[in-house]
Amino acid sequence: MSFDVPDDRRYLESHEWALETDGVVRVGISDFAQDELGDVVFVELPDEGDEVEQEAEFGVIESIKAVSDLYAPVSGEVVSVHEDLFDAPELVNEDPFGEGWMLEIEPDDTAELEELLSADEYEDQIA
Amino acid sequence: MPLQTPPLRGIHDERGAKFTEFGGWDMPVEFDSIRTEHAAVREDVGIFDVSHMGQIHVTGPDATELMQRLTTNDVSRLSVGDAQYAAITDEDGTIIDDTVIYRLPDEGGEATYLFIPNAGTDESTHERWISYRNEWDLEATVDNRTDEYAMFAVQGPNAATLVDDVVDTADTADAIDGSVTDLSRFEATESTIDGVECWTARTGYTGEDGFELLVPWTEAERIWSAFDCQPCGLGARDTLRIEAGLLLAGQDFNPEDNPRTPYEAGIGFTVDLETEFVGRDALAEIEAEGVEEQLVGFQLIDRGVPRHGYDITNPESRVIGTVTSGTMSPTLEQAIGLGYVPVEYADPGTTLQVVVRGQSKKARVEQTPFIDTQ
Numbered sequence: 001m002s003f004d005v006p007d008d009r010r011y012l013e014s015h016e017w018a019l020e021t022d023g024v025v026r027v028g029i030s031d032f033a034q035d036e037l038g039d040v041v042f043v044e045l046p047d048e049g050d051e052v053e054q055e056a057e058f059g060v061i062e063s064i065k066a067v068s069d070l071y072a073p074v075s076g077e078v079v080s081v082h083e084d085l086f087d088a089p090e091l092v093n094e095d096p097f098g099e100g101w102m103l104e105i106e107p108d109d110t111a112e113l114e115e116l117l118s119a120d121e122y123e124d125q126i127a
Numbered sequence: 128m129p130l131q132t133p134p135l136r137g138i139h140d141e142r143g144a145k146f147t148e149f150g151g152w153d154m155p156v157e158f159d160s161i162r163t164e165h166a167a168v169r170e171d172v173g174i175f176d177v178s179h180m181g182q183i184h185v186t187g188p189d190a191t192e193l194m195q196r197l198t199t200n201d202v203s204r205l206s207v208g209d210a211q212y213a214a215i216t217d218e219d220g221t222i223i224d225d226t227v228i229y230r231l232p233d234e235g236g237e238a239t240y241l242f243i244p245n246a247g248t249d250e251s252t253h254e255r256w257i258s259y260r261n262e263w264d265l266e267a268t269v270d271n272r273t274d275e276y277a278m279f280a281v282q283g284p285n286a287a288t289l290v291d292d293v294v295d296t297a298d299t300a301d302a303i304d305g306s307v308t309d310l311s312r313f314e315a316t317e318s319t320i321d322g323v324e325c326w327t328a329r330t331g332y333t334g335e336d337g338f339e340l341l342v343p344w345t346e347a348e349r350i351w352s353a354f355d356c357q358p359c360g361l362g363a364r365d366t367l368r369i370e371a372g373l374l375l376a377g378q379d380f381n382p383e384d385n386p387r388t389p390y391e392a393g394i395g396f397t398v399d400l401e402t403e404f405v406g407r408d409a410l411a412e413i414e415a416e417g418v419e420e421q422l423v424g425f426q427l428i429d430r431g432v433p434r435h436g437y438d439i440t441n442p443e444s445r446v447i448g449t450v451t452s453g454t455m456s457p458t459l460e461q462a463i464g465l466g467y468v469p470v471e472y473a474d475p476g477t478t479l480q481v482v483v484r485g486q487s488k489k490a491r492v493e494q495t496p497f498i499d500t501q
Contacts, residue, residue: 038362039162041455042432042462060484062432064161064455065362067484086430093160 003031005123006097010073010116012055013125017097018073020113025074028101029061029092032126037063040092043085045070045102050078052105054112059102061092072105074112080104133178134277134347144360150246150377152179155360165366165457167357168333172283175359176351181249182272182341183256184231186239189265194240197259198228199389199406201399202240205230210313210328214389214397215244215252216406220413221386223255224248224376225394227330229315241272241326241341245376249273259405277347281354282337282367290338293353294327295319307338321353332364334371334500366454369463372424372495378435379422379451379465388413391467393422393495420448420467424495425479427462429488438482439466439490447472450481456497463497464490 005011009019015033019026034040042062052058052072059070082101085091092100107113117125130153133139139146144155155176158164167173185194194202200213207230215224228242244252253271260267281290287308294307296319307327310316315328323346331337342350365375374380374394380387389398390413400411427433433453438446453464464481472479477492 038157039160039457042430044431062455064366064457065156067432067434 003035003126004097005030005032005119005126007119009097010113010118011122012071012073012116014071016071016073018113018116020107020110023106023110024079025076025105025107025110025113026101027073027103027105028096029070030122030126031096034093034096034100037061037066037068039064040089043089043092043102045081045085046078048078048081052076052078052103054115070102073116074105074107075109076105076107078103079106131179133176134344135176135178135351138348138351139176139358142358144358147361149361150179150248152246154179155358157360157362158358161360161362161366162457164357164359164363168283168335168359168363168367169458170284171357172281172285172289173357173359173363174351174354175280175282175361175364176277177280177339177364178277178344178347179246180278181244181246181252182241182276182278183244183249183253184239184241184270184272185256185267186234186237187267188237189260190240190267191238193256193260193263193265193267193269194228194242195402196263196404197256198226198242199398199404199410200228201402202228202230203402207232208315210315210330212313212394212397214394215255216389216404216410217382218406218409219386220388220406220409221382222380222389222392222394223382224252225374225380225397229326229328231326232317243278248376275344276341277344277350279340279342279351279354280331280333280337281340281356282331282333282335284336286335286337289354289356290327293320295322320350323350325350332371332373333367334373334496334498335367365452366457369452369454369465370456370458370497371500372465372497374422375452385449385451385467387422387467388418390414390418391421418470420469421473422451422465422467423473424493424497425464425466425481425490426493426497427464427481427488427490430462431481431483431486431488432462433464433481433483433490439468440480440482440487441472442478442480444480444487447479458498463493465495468492
């Protein structure tokens, strides 16, 4: 089975993606991760204004069958939380790289993005 | 130890199933999505490969006596073609396993039974039967036929129509016109599917109408492919059985980690104290005194998902129990679970808390089954 791995963003080994636009980093989980989890039924996310640390837990995602922690791709301040997911967590399954996004972070240092996996490297990891 | 594989492991793999270890078996957990499979069974019909379930065959002059003394229900009530849910208990009345017993057509003029221990317990159950048979000096043949039978469950409101279409013939007095739709719940019949002889029972573990088919291991693919409906994995089986308030062996009771009596586990209806069986005296005493704890169903009021092993507390945050099963109910879209609590907290409507990853979430005791079925 092949999975989408858009090359406009970076990835964590723990399957989160990070997409920088105008200095804000949007975060979600990959197509592979949503497929592994199965039907997503619940997400627990931080509040706007919270600080997150690169590679530290920022929330939890639960599918019918499993619970997983979510890890931040960069350190910074949470400037936006995708609250639609609280009522429609299935968006993560339906559109993981689009409407299934979770957070937007204003990073302390955008150079941290360089430490993450490229699309090719991530594709190798899940191959 | 290598995992045992169901006869259709390769077929399921080709179909794109994901697999999980369950009771020592490598079983399909999900074919498409748990939500899709769950909905198929609640609204239409789905088929499960449950070939990991055990099959023990018992016959001979003392077969009835042996079954009677090792299971909690009254097997003497079974006519040929009847099925019965029962518990297997130890001397203390602790549930070792739960099982369905089928009375098969007599063999050599002797009553014959086939019963279904849970995955991974067939060997120990076989040994238990042999050991007690020898100790009591009873004349009965006990065979472990787990690797001779595949088992499929066809479940859902449209299961009867589908199974009736697929079955060529059905032969017992209960199947009046050779139709499986004449079977009552917990009745079974010999039947033929695509020329293969099967045992077809109106039983299941989803809360829906449905059938379980015991089919020769070597003919499994032929029978499986005769059913044109949604294949379902153990993931959906779990969400369906929790909604129906049904127990999962090893989780909702476990003789080692969570020893429970049938009365605590809510299956006191399987205990017939008028019969003599291992554990009977202990259970008579417990029945007379009443239980201190019992299994309840609950719904989480706050957001979150209860999982096996989470603490249950009272509103003052004192730990009073443990979640044994939990899920987000696909039908209700509510977080639901099962767990043992002291009886004073067991009435529907009682407020409890479940500790979800360190946070107390409000919960309310609910009557089970959580949904109206059948």
